[in-house]
Structure formats: C-alpha cells, structure tokens
Amino acid sequence: MPSSLFSLERYWRTFGRTVVVLTAVAILACQEKSPEEELLKKVEPVGSWLATLQMLGQKWTANSVPASFVETTVSAARKEFKKAAEETAKSKARPEVRAPLRQLVSEAEAAGAGLLRAVEAGDRPGVAQGVARLGALHQRFEALQGPPPP
DSSP, X not given: OHHHHHHHHHHHHHHHHHHHHHHHHHHHXXXXXXXXXXXXXXXXXXXXXXXXXXXXXXXXXXXXXXXXHHHHHHHHHHHHHHHHHHHHHHOOSOHHHHHHHHHHHHHHHHHHHHHHHHHHHTOHHHHHHHHHHHHHXXXXXXXXXXXXXX
C-alpha cells in the first residue's frame, strides 16, 4: 500500500509540472504581437500575388495561358493589393515599416496593371519588362518581411 501512495504522489507531481509548463507555453503563445508584426502578417499575401503575376507573365509569353486568365488573375491580385494598402494605412505600425510597404503595394498594383495592358496589347517585350519588375518587387517584399527592426 505505501508504494501505491508513493506512486500516486509522484504522478500528481509530474502532472502538476506538466500543467505548469503547458500553461506557460499557452501564455507565451497568446502574447500580443507588435503592430509591425501584425501588419507584416496581414500583408503576406502580397508576396504570393507578386510571384503569381510574375509566373503568369512568363506563362503568357510562352503561350501557356490565355489573356482572359491573365485578366482574371490580375483583377484578383489588385483586390488583394488594395486590401493590403488599406491595412497598411490603418496600421499602428511605425512609419518606417508602413511607408516602404505602402510604396511597394502601390508599385505592385501599378505593375499588375502594366502587365495586363501589355498582355492586352500583345506586347511580349512589355510583358517581359513587367515580369522583371514583378520579380524585383517580390524580392523587395521578401526583404521587408524579414524580422521587424527593434
């Protein structure tokens, strides 16, 4: 009998430690993110759309997708860019984080529109320029998505 009491006591001690550790982990996980972290999370889709439009331009140049698909995709991307611009405008993130994001989102929207115009005109060199511009914007966006400055 005494050994079972000892075993039960050891169980509750282990259980108590587990509860304390899990509670600490939960508290740390629920800590509020900084406004900068929240903004960067909310605008993450911009990077995906930039890469998508870049690939789309390449596919159109290779005659792999029709112009109508480009139009539909650019339209969806522009909606996401508009949403990101609104999130950036209302964010409480520091200006040194918001301003470059706002500029990049504005340029992304213009690059998408330029890609669509070039596709509609059948301008392959213009599409190639748009693809290069979208690639450069994607790289800038990835750099901005790095850890926020302290």
